[in-house]
Amino acid sequence: MTGPQEPHAGLPPELVASPDFQHACRKRDFSQIFQLAKKKAGIYPSRIAALCGMTPSRVGEIMSGRRSLAHIDVIERVADGLRIPGAMLGLAHRPWEIPVGPVATEQAPGHFRPAEPDSAAQEAAEPSGIDELLTLADGKVTRSTLVALQSSVEDYWRRDDEHGGAALRPAVVGHLRYVSQLMNGAEGSLRHDLQSLAAELARLAGWAYFDARQYSTARTHFSQALRLSRGQGDYLFMANVLSCMSLQATYDGNPADAVALACKAQDSAREAGAQPLVMSMLHMREAFAQATLRDSMACHQALDRSRDAYELARGRETEAPSWVRYFDESKLIVDTGIALARLGDSARAEPLIAEGLRRESATQQRGRAFHAFWLATAQLQQGSLDAACASATLALDLTASLDSPRVAGHVREFHQRLAPYAQETPVVAFEQKMREILG
Structure with missing residues (x-):
């Protein structure tokens, strides 16, 4: 034992x-x-x-x-x-x-240590099912195979944004195993590109499990993505993975780890040339963590660095990696508001979150639900019960079309904060709607 x-x-x-x-x-x-x-x-x-x-x-x-x-x-x-x-x-x-696939070593909660470098061969699972065996017998991997797989990943991210990541987990993990097998039959630049794709799929798998609030499994996949990208010397993508791990640590109640991971992500991005839009996003990750620690000065300094880096990136968005282009001006505004709300500065947070929510595309269902929750939080902090319940109801309406336990968890968290106002009319109406949508 x-x-x-x-x-x-x-x-x-x-x-x-x-x-x-x-x-x-x-x-x-x-x-x-x-x-x-x-x-x-x-x-x-x-x-x-x-x-x-x-x-x-x-x-x-x-x-x-x-x-x-x-x-x-x-x-x-x-x-x-x-x-x-x-x-x-x-x-x-x-x-x-799960008998197939690499499993990263779990670290003790609250302590992060990157996985040791591993070879590409160790990343590939031993074939144990018919799909893996047929893949090994398929013959050479072509460039068109890679293009088709990349298109699938782009579609996964779109569906994650619109409907949440929880339902994507089986498909993404299956694709990750498939790509790991394809790497065995590829050479040269094609193998290199497949390894990059495997890193992206591992990050996507980690994100999907994070959105499902299954944090241990998410860390397993994030660690795998970190190993794959480090094996290629892709410091910019390593920064991307570390930023995801920082956000998860913030959610997981380990804000000190979240700060360390965000700072390590910034160091990694500097190794790759400090692309300004990437740096802006990474400074915002640090701001979230510092706000959770209630370190107001450090949070504001990180917010200032995020805004300054975004100004440097303005007009150069096409130079940034595709995975960070979601971090546009609307996202900068709303995330600044969320960091301030985490600090308890609701008066400054509310207009920023409201503006970001107003600008967001209607297709960004999960983001809008998440931001509606934070708008409700800022309004409740100011004693605006009617407005807070209206914003929380918007979050509920959006949650109805999502498979995102992370967002549903936020809504339930907000409901708990309404306990002192349980007899008030807007709270009763919100609870009724919550029962209809979330059960």
Whole structure:
């Protein structure tokens, strides 16, 4: 029971299959799960704590019912530590359940260490299914194959923007494995381009799992993207991946890590020539993290650097990589507002977020829902209950056409903030709509 690859990490198969254990998993009753692990498998609180990245006292509080688990990342750690299949806890398949494909080493929560460099051969999975075997027998990879795959990635990003990333996960991961196999049959520049495509697919997979709030699996794919891009010396794309990891760390309650990752991303981008639009986006990532740390001075300094870099980029957008061109003036404005809202400066945040929301394309469903949530947050901070509920209702309307647990989670978070106003008419109407849309 020492290695992370052992099935169930010591939970007997008969326990995992038992009705009591399965019922506890369906309810996410971790008090009962831990008690059954102790009673039926002899796994005591100190061992549960070590396996799941928690303190023994916290495990004891959960077992006694004095504390519950709601944070998705902690639930994932429990699933991974005790080797509980993801589906039993309402999660996607965990990385250790999937026999095909490379799995990056998980780091302890709150501590980031980039994965060690790996060869392209190590990135490719061993063939274990009919699709992989047929791919190996296909013969030479052509340039047209690469063009078709690149077109698919562009379509994935469009669909992610319009409808959220959660539903894209199986398709993206399948394409990632396919490209990893194609790399075995390619040489020279074609192999190089396929490796770049694999890095982009790994980043997209990480983003899709991040949007689904499955942070451990997201880190696995982000780490893979980081290895692939570092293997090619593509420092600009490394900065892109690190920026995604910084944003996830902000969400995951690790703002100090988020700052470190954003700063490392900036260093990586400077290695590639400090492209101004990329630097503007990366400084904004740092501003988000500093705002979460409530470091007002550092946040404002990062916002100033983001704005200055954007001015340098103005008129030179076509020189920037395609993956950063989403960061236009509207995005700069609305993200500045969000950073200020995170700091609690709602009076300055509200008009900026409202302006950014007004400028955004109607096709940017997830972005508009996300920004409507932050507009509602800024309005509620100022005591404007009617306006806040109206903005939150817009976020709800947009969420109805999205598969983005991240955005839905924001809406539920806003609902919790309305508890002191539960009897007010706009709150009652919002709750009714929320039940209709989110259940």
